[in-house]
Amino acid sequence: MSKSNLKVALIGNPNTGKTSLFNQLTGLNQQVGNYPGITVERKVGYCNLNSTTKATIIDLPGTYSLNASSLDENVVIELLLNKTDKDYPDVVVVVAEVENIKRNLLLFTQIKDLEIPVVLAINMADQMKLKGITLDIELLEKEFKTKIALISSRDGSGLNVLKEHILNYKELSTSPCLNASEIDLTYFENLKRIYPDQQLYKLWLVITQDANFGNLDKTTLENQSFVKSKVELKKLQHKETIKRYQYINSVLNIGKKTDLKNAKDIRIKLDRILTHKFWGYFIFFGILMLLFQSIFDWASIPMDFIDQQFAFYSSWISENLPAGKLTDLVSQGIIPGIGGIVIFIPQIAFLFFFLSLLEESGYMSRVVFLMDKSMRRFGLSGKSVVPLISGTACAIPAIMATRNIENWKERLITILVTPFTTCSARLPVYSILIDIIIPDKELFGFIHLKGLTLMFMYLIGFVTAILSALALNKILQFKTKSFFVVEMPNYKIPFYKNVVINVIGKTKSFVFGAGKIIISISIILWFLASYGPADTFNAAEEIITKETINQNLSESDLQNKIASYKLESSYIGIIGKTIEPAIKPLGYDWKIGIGIVASFAAREVFVGTMATIYSVGNKSDEISTIKQRMKSEVNPITGKSIYNFASGISLLLFYAFAMQCMSTVAIVKKETNSWKWPLIQFFFMSGFAYIIALIAYQILK
Amino acid sequence: MQTTVDLLKKGQKGIITEFNLDNVPLKLIEMGCMEGHVVELVQIAPWGDPLYLDINGTHLAIRKETASNIKIELINF
Numbered sequence: 001m002s003k004s005n006l007k008v009a010l011i012g013n014p015n016t017g018k019t020s021l022f023n024q025l026t027g028l029n030q031q032v033g034n035y036p037g038i039t040v041e042r043k044v045g046y047c048n049l050n051s052t053t054k055a056t057i058i059d060l061p062g063t064y065s066l067n068a069s070s071l072d073e074n075v076v077i078e079l080l081l082n083k084t085d086k087d088y089p090d091v092v093v094v095v096a097e098v099e100n101i102k103r104n105l106l107l108f109t110q111i112k113d114l115e116i117p118v119v120l121a122i123n124m125a126d127q128m129k130l131k132g133i134t135l136d137i138e139l140l141e142k143e144f145k146t147k148i149a150l151i152s153s154r155d156g157s158g159l160n161v162l163k164e165h166i167l168n169y170k171e172l173s174t175s176p177c178l179n180a181s182e183i184d185l186t187y188f189e190n191l192k193r194i195y196p197d198q199q200l201y202k203l204w205l206v207i208t209q210d211a212n213f214g215n216l217d218k219t220t221l222e223n224q225s226f227v228k229s230k231v232e233l234k235k236l237q238h239k240e241t242i243k244r245y246q247y248i249n250s251v252l253n254i255g256k257k258t259d260l261k262n263a264k265d266i267r268i269k270l271d272r273i274l275t276h277k278f279w280g281y282f283i284f285f286g287i288l289m290l291l292f293q294s295i296f297d298w299a300s301i302p303m304d305f306i307d308q309q310f311a312f313y314s315s316w317i318s319e320n321l322p323a324g325k326l327t328d329l330v331s332q333g334i335i336p337g338i339g340g341i342v343i344f345i346p347q348i349a350f351l352f353f354f355l356s357l358l359e360e361s362g363y364m365s366r367v368v369f370l371m372d373k374s375m376r377r378f379g380l381s382g383k384s385v386v387p388l389i390s391g392t393a394c395a396i397p398a399i400m401a402t403r404n405i406e407n408w409k410e411r412l413i414t415i416l417v418t419p420f421t422t423c424s425a426r427l428p429v430y431s432i433l434i435d436i437i438i439p440d441k442e443l444f445g446f447i448h449l450k451g452l453t454l455m456f457m458y459l460i461g462f463v464t465a466i467l468s469a470l471a472l473n474k475i476l477q478f479k480t481k482s483f484f485v486v487e488m489p490n491y492k493i494p495f496y497k498n499v500v501i502n503v504i505g506k507t508k509s510f511v512f513g514a515g516k517i518i519i520s521i522s523i524i525l526w527f528l529a530s531y532g533p534a535d536t537f538n539a540a541e542e543i544i545t546k547e548t549i550n551q552n553l554s555e556s557d558l559q560n561k562i563a564s565y566k567l568e569s570s571y572i573g574i575i576g577k578t579i580e581p582a583i584k585p586l587g588y589d590w591k592i593g594i595g596i597v598a599s600f601a602a603r604e605v606f607v608g609t610m611a612t613i614y615s616v617g618n619k620s621d622e623i624s625t626i627k628q629r630m631k632s633e634v635n636p637i638t639g640k641s642i643y644n645f646a647s648g649i650s651l652l653l654f655y656a657f658a659m660q661c662m663s664t665v666a667i668v669k670k671e672t673n674s675w676k677w678p679l680i681q682f683f684f685m686s687g688f689a690y691i692i693a694l695i696a697y698q699i700l701k
Numbered sequence: 702m703q704t705t706v707d708l709l710k711k712g713q714k715g716i717i718t719e720f721n722l723d724n725v726p727l728k729l730i731e732m733g734c735m736e737g738h739v740v741e742l743v744q745i746a747p748w749g750d751p752l753y754l755d756i757n758g759t760h761l762a763i764r765k766e767t768a769s770n771i772k773i774e775l776i777n778f
Contacts, residue, residue: 065731103733103759231723238722241730245738267760268743277747369762373748382751406726483726483767488753488760 003054007087008166011076011111012095013104014062015362015489017123020153021095022059023497032505040075044087049163058087064103066110067237068209070403077209080114081202091117091169093162098124098133099490101256105248106241108144109177113201117172118146119165125150125158132259140255145173154495176201178247183239187228208233270491274366284367288389291354292458295392295427297451299346303431306346307627310339329526336611337522341515344604347424349507351393356502360494368486378466379473380417381410381484388414388465391421392458394510395664399671406483413472415671416681419664420465420657422458425604429655430457432607436631437648460656513663517602525572525598525612532570540566567613586654586690587647587697589635599660606655646700650693657689702775707752707768709742715773716740717756724770733757740773 012018022030026045033042043059060079061072068074079085080092092111096104101122111118120140128134141148147165151158165172181188181200191203207228228236273279318331358364364386372382383405390398398418405411422430434453441449531537544562553561567573568590575597576590583593595609614629633642659665659682668678709715717738725734733756734740743760744753751762 064728067727067731069726069728100759102757103731106731234722234727237727238730238735241727242735245733245735271744271753275744275746275753280747365762369746369751369753372762372764373746373750406728481724483728484751484762484764485726485729485732485767486751486762487732488762490760 003048003052006049006053006055006091006166006169007058007089008055009058009060009079009087009089009092010095011060011092011107012062013064013097013100013107015487016062016095016097016100016104017153018062018095019059020495020498021093021121021123021151022057023501024153024156024159025055025057028501028504030501030505032509040072042075047163049167053167055166058089063107065107065241066205069406072403074209077205080111080116081205089116091119091166091172093119093121093166095121095123098122098128098135099131102245102248102252105144105252106244109244109247110201112145113176113178113180115174115176115199115201117169117174119162119169119172120144120146120148121151121158121162122148123151123153126152126155131265134257134259136255140251143251143255144177145175147172178244180204180240180243183236183243187236208237267490271366271488274363275370280366280370284370287354287358291351291389291392292455294350294354295347295424299350300431302346303343306339306343310335310342313339325530328530329523333523333526333612334519337519337608338515339608339611341511341518341604341608343428343607344424345507345511347427348393348510349503351424352503352506353499355390355393356499357494360492360498362489362491365486365488369488372484376410378469379410379413379476380469381405381407381414383484383486384410384414387418388421388462391418391423391465394423394425395419395421395661396667397506399664399667402671406485407480409473409476409478409480412672412677413469413476415668416472416677417465417469419659419661419681419685420461420468422461422656423603423661425602425661426457426461426655428604428607430454430652432610432627432630433643433648433652435627436643437645457652457656460653464657517662518605518608521598521601521605522608522612525594525609528572528575529567529570529613532566532573536569537566540569572613585697586693587644587650587701589642591633592642592647592651596654596660599655599658601660601662603655603660646697649700650697653696654689654693657685657692659685702777704773704775705769706740706742706754706771706773707765709740709752709773711742711745714739714741714776716776718772718774720771725767729761729763729767732761733759734771739776740771 010018010022022043022045025047029047030043030045033044040061045057045059047055047057049055058079060076063073063076066077066080068077079087079089082088094104094108094111096108108118108120122135135150137148137150147168149158149162149165151162181204188200188204192200195203274283314331314335317335318327321327321330358367367385368382370382371385375382375384384402387398387401390401395418398421399415402411402414402418405414431454434450434457438450438453443449443452536543541562544558544565548558548561568577572594573590576594579593579597580590583596588596591610591613594613595606598609599606610630614633630643631641634640635642665678665682668681669675672678703718704715706715717734717736717740719736720734738757740757741755742752743755746753746762750765752765752768753760753762754768
């Protein structure tokens with residue numbers, strides 16, 4: 001049976017539980033994507049309203065008003081102004097929250113002025129008693145000309161009422177709550193005279209921000225003689241906001257009662273500790289330690305398991321499927337490639353788990369508050385802490401998270417230095433190298449030397465980020481106003497559903513996003529490693545047999561010699577040999593060179609590349625992991641290990657500093673709107689990496 | 702008594718009387734920072750900046766620099 005479909009948009013201030021409501025309504029039945037051309041998340045889900053009607057629910061980015069100050073907020077306005085947009089809603093649900101209802105209603109009255117059917121959902125209704133708040137719903141519905149649902153996105157109460165209101169959206173009044181044009185009557189009358197068919201509040205929104213809609217764009221409006229300057233417009237917006245607040249206050253004075261005797265608040269007590277001079281920092285660093293402990297230590301258990309599983313699959317396939325090129329491609333190209341991604345899952349999941357707990361609980365705002373002054377010394381903002389921590393998961397969401405930094409200079413510096421923080425893509429590279437070159441010893445009997453090295457690598461990344469910020473702060477000469485506004489939301493116990501959905505969604509999109517690149521590169525590499533120019537590659541067996549005829553080699557030694565000759569004369573071998581002179585001073589051979597070249601697409605490709613390179617032509621029957629293969633790799637001339645202490649440290653440092661991630665370059669281009677910054681970043685970071693790796697190798701060798 | 706928000710002591714309250722529109726972002730106004738609303742200094746960050754305020758029931762933090770642009774009439778209690 002086909003159901004009729006309603007389009008519903010969820011709009012609300014940040015921290016109103018809008019996303020919890022979205023998760024309650026749609027469950028796991030949601031898709032996260034991007035708006036075309038921009039990197040703002042587009043979340044759409046589906047929900048059955050009753051047996052005959054389905055709703056497509058769009059979770060729009062949180063915004064305080066319809067005056068956009070960021071890309072995310074702009075999405076909301078562009079959608080509401082454009083009736084032809086495929087997402088244009090039949091009905092809007094404005095999500096407000098009991099305690100901050102006054103502020104939340106500002107946005108509500110603005111949307112009401114657009115004459116779109118609006119339902120008001122007042123969230124956290126279960127907290128009303130605790131906070132001593134009572135609301136006269138009947139009165140509020142009448143005054144605000146809407147239907148109100150008291151809901152709790154946590155326990156799901158009131159959702160049926162909300163669904164009912166959504167279903168009956170045609171009965172909703174679409175007249176505005178107040179007459180905003182009173183702020184400058186002559187101005188608005190002029191507007192109306194010139195554009196008699198347009199809705200007045202829409203016109204006003206188009207004039208005040210960078211939005212276009214329909215056939216009316218900003219430039220034609222700007223050509224009019226009655227145009228106002230930016231300062232005058234801001235004055236009017238100020239007046240408009242005051243007017244709206246006056247109206248809201250007058251309604252709530254009658255409709256909302258607060259009995260302070262009943263009000264209990266743990267906020268004050270918690271704030272006193274969490275933003276304390278000593279305890280505040282102590283707790284913050286404690287949480288960071290816990291975060292890293294979980295990535296270094298706890299995640300290694302499932303990771304080792306995954307590593308062994310994939311080594312097993314590879315050899316199982318090559319033994320049990322008919323020998324041939326296709327089997328080789330699967331066992332040597334595709335499976336090691338997939339293994340290189342799957343191994344990430346435990347770490348990424350842990351990271352996103354912690355980050356979403358910190359966000360959900362309201363603690364992240366306290367960290368921003370706590371760190372602002374110290375970060376400002378380095379040209380950053382307190383809000384840079386969030387990207388710098390998220391950067392330990394992945395630079396891409398981290399750079400997107402800089403959007404709420406108001407000051408352009410602080411934001412730019414954050415974007416430029418974030419890729420220095422140790423992202424999870426560096427982790428497999430680090431852990432495999434550290435495992436090979438650092439002895440399995442303990443310092444003072446309890447500090448693991450390997451763990452210490454890994455910790456040190458994180459520290460290097462963070463210190464470099466901070467120092468580069470300091471340098472950039474001195475170099476960049478922008479004059480910007482130091483605006484900084486951060487809401488300090490109420491503390492909340494994280495809602496498990498939000499955390500779970502967030503972790504699953506983020507991990508999935510990361511794995512599939514990175515997965516595509518890694519698998520395609522693995523396959524390309526396999527082809528390049530399995531084919532070569534006919535005169536040397538195909539004749540490998542003959543050449544080696546002829547060369548070694550007097551050496552009395554055993555059959556398996558001969559086979560190994562042939563295999564390595566084949567690899568050297570394959571296409572990938574030729575590429576590697578060509579770049580070898582450039583990387584030799586850093587202590588790398590041509591195989592590592594290939595790994596580095598491939599890593600410029602994405603760092604995590606390194607391990608997969610090594611896996612592919614060492615798998616190709618490996619005829620031994622034993623199951624060996626990539627690690628074992630790398631360990632046994634020796635320099636044919638000196639007989640020393642390729643992965644020795646000096647070359648290993650040099651390689652570690654190279655990966656710590658080099659900008660090896662095309663997706664990051666792309667996102668920096670998008671967020672800064674120019675090629676200038678990503679290119680500067682790319683060449684500076686990679687050049688710096690080369691020099692440091694060179695110095696390290698030359699000293700240590 | 703007339704003063705500015707950055708000069709408030711922890712726990713003190715005032716009524717916003719006036720501010721320099723050029724130096725206050727619209728977002729702050731939308732969050733309730735406007736003439737007639739009560740502002741309370743809840744907490745000061747460890748190094749003296751930023752300031753944690755309660756404006757008209759909304760809890761938020763701004764920098765001292767911005768706070769110095771918001772004039773208030775101190776409430777005695």
